[in-house]
Amino acid sequence: MKINLLDKNKRKIVYDILNIFYDHSNIEFVEEGDIDILDDEIGFKGRSYHYQDNYQLKSTLYNILVKETGYESPWGMLTGSKPSKLLQKYRADELKEKYFLSDDKLSLLIDVKNEQDKLSFDKNSFNLYINIPFCPTRCSYCSYPTLVGPHHDRASYIETLCQEIDMVDLPKYLSSIYIGGGTPSYLSHKDLERLLDKVNQRFSSFEYIFEAGREDTLDEEKLKLLKDYGVTGISLNPQSFNERVVKSVGRSYDFDHFLRMYEKALDLGFVINMDFIVGLVGEDAKSFDQNFEILEKLGPDNITFHALASKVGSKYRENNKMGSVKDALIISEAIKHFTEKNSYKPYYLYRQKNIISNLENVGYQKNNTAQHYNIAINEELENIIGLGMNANSKLMNGSKYRNPRNLRDYFANIDRIVEEKNLIKRNYKNTRKI
Incomplete structure (x- = not known):
């Protein structure tokens, strides 16, 4: 056009x-x-x-x-990333009329709000995000500034990260701790234990989530380490159970190993999330049904369905690749039926630029296992402090800080990074209204 x-x-x-x-x-x-x-x-x-x-x-x-x-888009002409915020401004019928929302998407927004209203948030509370920017391979749909392969100095990164953890001005008790990436489980056992030990020396929280996204980076010893150091939940993310599709985006696939890691995580008592992507090339609505069949048998606590977004810097974007818009809409309907049938409730939702079929990313939970961190960061309800390369901090007074996007600058400027971050934290403490 x-x-x-x-x-x-x-x-x-x-x-x-x-x-x-x-x-x-x-x-x-x-x-x-x-x-x-x-x-x-x-x-x-x-x-x-x-x-x-x-x-x-x-x-x-x-x-x-x-x-x-x-x-007709199911979200009408709504293009913002956080549509749930509009429910604070408009009644449901006003929102539908103003933006031409479908009944299904309006109902989804209301369901998300109802789940969030069951939980409590404190605008003066702090949540901690720790970024581990390493991955064994780069997925074709990924645009994040991750460091790929085994040759990067992960031990030096953990040393600098532990220095930042020691120096950052945060209270001992936090609402939540989230270790993400990248692929945090790609760390060696030694580096992983060093990080977990340092976190425990400084902080505690009622929710502690670790992104163990790729089964090829996990073993039973790592899972036990996480449990021993107080991690309460993990995210184990197949993205799809379709072997051909998974391998085509640059990930390994060993379903038997995935099952062993999942069963071990269950035995250890973790709250388990799984991520899936709607819109991967080669996965149509019919083949996506395999994911529902396996999920119904496994029954993880949380499932997050992401609609693929075409992101600058990804191989998908460079090669103009994306799954079928029509199939994505059919899968979206199938997700609704699957989650209702299996008693999953939507508890957070956000959208992205260039998202397939103008759809959404939704986290579902059952048995009251909603993740506090996901809601706090997406709805901007509490303060977030980010540590590590490329990590973002955002406070409730609007102050923001972003750590350097590469290792060289992160290593070289760690003292200045912590000083500047602590300054916005002190300014927030001095100006907030309690």
Whole structure:
């Protein structure tokens, strides 16, 4: 779709609506386009459509493209990453009318809110995120600045990370601790124990989650280490149980080993989450059913279904690869039926730019096992302090801090990093209203 846009400041607004209907590679901003967007008028196929503000620009353009393509997005023209926040501003019927939401997505938003309302959050509480930026291989859909392969100096990273843990200004007791990445379970047993021991020296929390995403980086000894050091939950993420699809994105696949790790984690008493991706190339709606069949037998506490987002820096984006939009919509419906049938309730939801079929990422839980950290960070309900390369910190007063995105700068500037981070923490403490 070619767009002639007079006001370049409206580019993002227009792009977000176009992206609901067209792949990013098929959207062009040109001098002479299929659609002309002027200061107060949209021209399309010989007709003029007037608008007065940005909302009317979005809604008018959305309705033009619905008629042109025959596709109505289940999220309507809603493109924001945190749609649940809109329920704080609008009644459900107002939200549906304003953004053209489907009944299913509106119901999903309400269900998420109802689950979150059962839990308590304190805007003055702190949560800790620790980033481990190493992976054995890079997945084709991944755009994160991870360090791939065994040749990186992971021991030196853990040494510097432990230094940051020692120096950061945080209370002893935290709402939650989350060790993510990357693939934290890719650490050696020695480095893993050193990290876990340092965390325990400094902090405690009622929730302690460790991202053990890839079964090929796990063994029983690592799982036992996690349990011994107080980890309460792990995320074990197959992304798909389709061997061909998993290998095609650059991950190893050993289902028997996965089952052994899952059974050991169950025996140790972890709350277990599993991640799946809707929209991987080669996995259609029919083959995705295999995931439901296996999940029904395993019955993990939490399941997170991610709709694939095309991200700059990923091999998928470079090669313009993404699964079928039509199949993604069918799978989304199947997820609804599967989770309802198996008593899973949605408890957090967020969306991303360039997400397939304009869908969403949803975490489901059963037996009251919702993860506090996931809600706190996605709904921005509590303070988050991030440690490690590329880790983000965000406080409830709006202050933000991002650690360096590469190892060299992280190693070289650790004292300054901690000083600046502690400064925003002190400023928050001095200005907050209790």
